[in-house]
Amino acid sequence: MKQLAESVQAAVVTTYTARSLFPNDHPQYAGGLGQAGSEASSALLAESDLILVLGGTWWPDEYTPTQARIVQVDRSPGHMGIGHELELGVVGDLAQIVPRLLELAAAKPLDRAAWKQRVAEAAGAWKAKLEQEAGADASPMPPQRAIRALSQVIAPDAIIAVDTGDHTLWFNRIFQARSQEILISGTWRTLGFALPAAIAAQLEHPERQCIAIAGDGGSVQTLMEFQTAVQLGLPIVMVVMNNGCYAMEKNRMTGSGLQTLGSELVNPDFAMLAQACGGTGRKACTGAELEKQLSEALAARKPCIIDASVAPAVVPHTKI
Incomplete structure (x- = not known):
């Protein structure tokens, strides 16, 4: 997951139980989803034109966008499109699909420096706010x-x-x-x-x-x-x-x-x-x-x- 996020320079937002699946101190980690998550994740989701959902099914309406195209990967066909419309649904094991996505990203590298900087700024401001709250x-x-x-x-x-x-x-x-x-x-x-x-x-x-x-x-x-x-x-x-x-x-x-x-x-x-x-x-x-x-x-x-x-x-x- 970390390698894929870094390859495409994407912001990473996690559901509750998936928090430990991505380094929380990574500059591209924007926090959790929904009211229990972060303001940074809501802002970055609202600014995104494509969202890749890997194995997640929770989609809180008030904190997730409606304008973005959504690609969902899940091993269960019944999980497809729960709470949101899909641009594309891919049924399969993440252990097999994520490496393939990495290959595709490497074959067509994109210059996303501006977005990477935006993600780092939003996530960094969020983490600074948390330090103040929790201190x-x-x-x-x-x-x-x-x-x-x-x-x-x-x-x-x-x-x-x-x-x-x-x-x-x-x-x-x-x-x-x-x-x-x-x-x-x-x-x-x-x-x-x-x-x-x-x-x-x-x-x-x-x-x-x-x-x-x-x-x-x-x-x-x-x-x-x-x-x-x-x-x-x-x-x-x-x-x-x-x-x-x-x-x-x-x-x-x-x-x-x-x-x-x-x-x-x-x-x-x-x-x-x-x-x-x-x-x-x-x-x-x-x-x-x-x-x-x-x-x-x-x-x-x-x-x-x-x-x-x-x-x-x-x-x-x-x-x-």
Whole structure:
């Protein structure tokens, strides 16, 4: 993928679970797709006249263009044209088709220096903005700082199960992926997904770090499965982004002048609950504390819940 992008000097935009398939620090990487992605990706997509979709099916209407010609490559015929019209659909294995595309690009090289410069400028400005967002620390910590802490500590080959909530968007906006495998509930957006997913991942890959990242509202849906992790001796670490509310819903209500009834939460002490189940409980109120607690928890290789106190900040472009 990297070689193909460099060959045609294209901007690269990834879907949520594909973040680690392309170097996030590459000058042509423009971030994720949709509200959870980047302003740079939306701008560059809107300026493009041809978009090559490799194995992706998610096409959020408000963040993707309608004017560009789209060529889609996928091994499943049923995935062709989901959410958008196609200029051309190619059914096949990317492992065979991408090398062929490289051959075609090499046979007809184009001078795209101006576009390459535009991509680098947009992506560079975006990454500078993220550094500013994620650099500020406080207590409770900004969600951007919390995600940056995760990005700096989690191993490159870890498996990360991300629950559903406003932290899902913050994660895709801020997290700098390396080779991690990212699991989400992509179709049903299920609350409580992260913990059981992390348990399953740890059973399948006992040698790898398996981390569950969940909001307080999603955590309580399946929280007693932590007892299962303790019984099985699984060294998963669950980070609870605790902001005392269903922040996505509350912020939408507030922004629209609605009553926030039902959006606020009265939470248990997640660290003490972990201890009551026979695991380890930790707390963090700042990004620096979260980095320390997460590093120690991962090194201990025991089931652990980290209760991370996070501010209920509004995700950009939030609307009802």
